[in-house]
Every structure is written in C-alpha cells, then in structure tokens.
Amino acid sequence: MNKNKHLRNFYILWGTQSLSQLGSSITAYALTLWLYDVTGSSLDTAALRICTYAPYVLVSIFAGALSDKFDKKKTMLICDLLAAVSTVMVFVLYKTNLLCVWHLYLINVISGLMNTFQQPASEVAFTLITPKDCYQKTGVLQALSRSLITIGHPIIAAAVYGLSGLDAAIALDMVTFLIAFLALALFIRIPEVSKENTEGKDTLRLAREGLSYLKSKPMILYVILFMAGVNLISSAFEATLPGYIKPNPLGGNYVLGIVSSCSGIAMILGSLIFTKMPKPKDRVRVIYLSMLFSLGTENFILAFSRSPILWCIGQILGWIFVPVMSANQNVIMRNEIPVELQGRVYACRNTLQFFTIPIGLFLGGFLVDNICEPYMRDSSYALSFFFGSGKGSGAAMVLFILGVAGTVMCLVFGRILKKYSYSD
Numbered sequence: 001m002n003k004n005k006h007l008r009n010f011y012i013l014w015g016t017q018s019l020s021q022l023g024s025s026i027t028a029y030a031l032t033l034w035l036y037d038v039t040g041s042s043l044d045t046a047a048l049r050i051c052t053y054a055p056y057v058l059v060s061i062f063a064g065a066l067s068d069k070f071d072k073k074k075t076m077l078i079c080d081l082l083a084a085v086s087t088v089m090v091f092v093l094y095k096t097n098l099l100c101v102w103h104l105y106l107i108n109v110i111s112g113l114m115n116t117f118q119q120p121a122s123e124v125a126f127t128l129i130t131p132k133d134c135y136q137k138t139g140v141l142q143a144l145s146r147s148l149i150t151i152g153h154p155i156i157a158a159a160v161y162g163l164s165g166l167d168a169a170i171a172l173d174m175v176t177f178l179i180a181f182l183a184l185a186l187f188i189r190i191p192e193v194s195k196e197n198t199e200g201k202d203t204l205r206l207a208r209e210g211l212s213y214l215k216s217k218p219m220i221l222y223v224i225l226f227m228a229g230v231n232l233i234s235s236a237f238e239a240t241l242p243g244y245i246k247p248n249p250l251g252g253n254y255v256l257g258i259v260s261s262c263s264g265i266a267m268i269l270g271s272l273i274f275t276k277m278p279k280p281k282d283r284v285r286v287i288y289l290s291m292l293f294s295l296g297t298e299n300f301i302l303a304f305s306r307s308p309i310l311w312c313i314g315q316i317l318g319w320i321f322v323p324v325m326s327a328n329q330n331v332i333m334r335n336e337i338p339v340e341l342q343g344r345v346y347a348c349r350n351t352l353q354f355f356t357i358p359i360g361l362f363l364g365g366f367l368v369d370n371i372c373e374p375y376m377r378d379s380s381y382a383l384s385f386f387f388g389s390g391k392g393s394g395a396a397m398v399l400f401i402l403g404v405a406g407t408v409m410c411l412v413f414g415r416i417l418k419k420y421s422y423s424d
Contacts, residue, residue, distance in 0.1 A: 235356065
C-alpha cells in the first residue's frame with residue numbers, strides 16, 4: 001500500500017501520457033493511410049515518418065543537454081502543446097481542402113522536433129517519480145502500455161478513418177491530448193534535479209559530457225549500437241509492410257490494421273512473460289538473444305507466406321520478446337546512469353540508437369518502389385514461386401532481404417556483446 005502511494009504520480013503520468021500517445025498514434029496511422037491512398041507509393045508514405053525522425057536524430061543530443069538545464073514538467077507541457085498545435089493545423093487544412101503532401105511532411109518535422117525535447121525530459125521525469133526498487137515493475141508497465149497502443153491504434157485508426165475520415169481521428173487525438181495535458185499541469189509534481197553539473201556550461205559542452213559518459217561505458221555503448229542495427233532492419237520492415245499487404249488480394253487497410261495490431265498482442269504476451277521471469281543473470285545476453293529470435297523469424301515468415309493468418313503469426317513471433325529487450329535495456333540504463341546526467345545521456349542514446357530509423361524507412365520504401373517491384377514485374381517463374389506475382393511481390397522480396405540482413409547483423413554483434421554481461 002505504501003509503495004502504491006509512492007507510485008501515485010507514476011500511475012497518473014503513465015496512464016494519461018499513454019492515452020495521449022494512443023491518440024497521436026491513431027492520427028499518425030490515419031495520415032499514413034490517407035497518404036498511401038493519395039500517392040500509392042511506399043517511399044512517399046515512409047517519408048512521412050522520416051520527417052518525424054530526422055529532427056529527432058539531428059537535434060536530440062542538444063535537446064537532451066537543454067533538458068538537463070530546464071524544468072522537466074514545463075518542458076513536457078510546452079512541447080506537448082506545440083505538437084498539438086501542429087495537429088490542429090492538419091485538421092484546418094484538411095477541412096478546407098487545402099491539405100497537401102508537403103504540408104504533412106512539414107508538420108511532421110515540427111512534431112518530431114517537439115518530441116526531441118519532450119522525450120528526454122519525460123525519461124528523467126519517470127526516473128524522478130519512481131522508487132529505484134520499482135524500476136523493473138514500472139518498466140514492464142510502460143512496455144505493456146506501448147503494447148496496448150500498438151494493438152489498438154491500427155484497428156481504431158482504420159475504423160475511424162474508414163467510417164468518419166481523417167478529421168475524426170484528429171478530433172480523438174485532441175481529446176486525449178487535453179486529458180494528458182491537464183493531468184500533468186494540475187495533478188503531478190515532479191521533483192527538481194540539482195543543476196550543479198549544468199550551471200555555467202553551454203549546451204555543446206553538456207552534449208559532449210553525454211557522449212563522453214557513453215564512451216566510458218562500452219557495455220552501454222555497444223548495446224545502443226546493436227539496437228541501432230535492429231532499428232535499421234525494423235524500420236525498413238515498417239516501410240515495406242503497407243506495400244506488401246495493401247495491394248494483396250487478401251490484404252487491404254483493415255487486414256493491414258489487424259496484422260499491425262498483432263505486434264501489440266505479442267508485446268502484451270512478452271510483458272506478461274517478463275513479469276513472471278526472475279531477474280536474468282545476464283541482461284545483455286537477454287537483449288541480444290531476444291532480437292536474434294525476432295529478426296530471424298518475422299521477415300522470413302511474411303516473405304514466403306500468402307495467408308493473413310501466417311502474417312499475424314509472423315508478427316507475433318517477431319514482437320513477443322521486444323518488451324523483454326526493452327525492459328532489460330531500461331533497467332541497465334536507469335541503474336548505471338546518474339540521474340543528473342540522464343537527460344544528456346538519454347539524448348545521446350536517442351541519436352545513436354535511432355539515427356538508423358529514417359535511413360531504414362527510406363531504404364525500405366526505395367527498395368520496394370524502385371528496385372524489387374520493377375524487378376519482380378520481369379522476374380522468372382522461380383522467383384514468383386517464392387515471392388508471388390503482381391504488386392506486392394517486390395515487397396515480399398524486400399522482406400526476405402531484411403530477414404537475411406537482420407540475422408547476419410545479430411550474429412556479428414553477438415560476438416561483440418559476448419564480452420560484456422550485466423546483472424543487478
């Protein structure tokens with residue numbers, strides 16, 4: 001009971017922010033469907049997410065350094081408010097029939113920039129309001145909420161977009177934003193962090209301190225670089241999936257939503273598995289093996305199957321151990337990084353770990369539109385036997401390539417990560 005009182009702020013912040021993230025994810029997915037309907041291009045659709053991640057990667061190091069200097073609560077509120085304003089701009093443009101593809105790219109850059117400042121402040125805020133002996137429990141809860149969002153947002157977005165259009169998805173997003181904004185502003189107190197280590201230091205120096213800390217901790221650095229490789233493969237997969245399922249005779253928007261939601265179902269199962277697991281003897285080994293299993297199953301199953309049921313099974317196998325990986329990485333970083341350094345170190349982590357996401361999104365879309373789809377149109381019967389024929393067969397070939405690349409990447413990094421172990 002006492003521990004639940006200590007976690008009161010965590011529960012409020014976690015619950016309301018998760019609700020807001022669900023609303024934002026619904027809008028993002030609805031925009032993806034709208035854009036694919038307008039352009040029919042995997043690369044154009046992937047560019048929407050590239051515009052979100054590009055500022056996140058480019059500015060993240062400096063944003064984290066700034067977040068260590070400023071009040072965490074105010075930073076989160078300002079960033080959330082500005083991101084909401086950008087969503088309202090989409091709504092106005094859509095309702096006045098002025099919405100163009102370039103508008104979405106620009107607005108996603110703004111939204112990504114706000115997330116760049118909000119995310120490290122949020123990471124530190126959760127650390128500050130969580131007792132140290134509850135890190136694993138709260139890490140599982142955060143993984144669980146991400147899983148529920150992953151399950152819910154494609155189905156909800158496809159239903160809302162199909163029945164009521166893009167404006168209804170945006171309206172739902174605004175309602176969830178208001179709930180989270182008011183809860184944070186009125187009901188949550190986030191303790192202040194000592195600013196001794198930041199006083200008199202410019203942003204560039206603080207950013208260098210974050211990088212220097214990671215250089216002094218090779219175990220954490222190699223885990224981050226390994227996850228950068230994982231993100232490269234998984235983001236290319238995400239860019240490929242719509243081009244694989246939407247044109248398929250057994251596919252379409254709703255099937256794409258269901259298949260995408262299976263990753264969330266898998267993550268819920270993975271979160272439940274993790275709650276029953278004892279503390280691992282080696283958290284680094286768990287991270288490596290879970291990703292080897294994920295990348296070595298999902299891409300191959302989807303590449304060679306023509307059944308929505310098998311697509312769902314592939315998604316479940318590919319995502320079931322993601323919460324296990326995420327929670328173990330989270331525990332390592334929260335235990336090892338001093339709280340007064342977490343903003344700038346997490347920001348450096350974000351740049352190093354996530355810079356491959358826009359690259360992967362571009363690569364996946366480019367391979368589908370410009371190489372594999374044209375190649376499969378003129379392919380031999382042998383390749384058609386493996387990857388099918390017609391639009392979507394090139395995407396199946398890309399999934400196979402990603403499966404090979406992901407497995408090789410895991411095996412190479414596995415040899416490096418074997419030198420390190422971590423138990424707490």
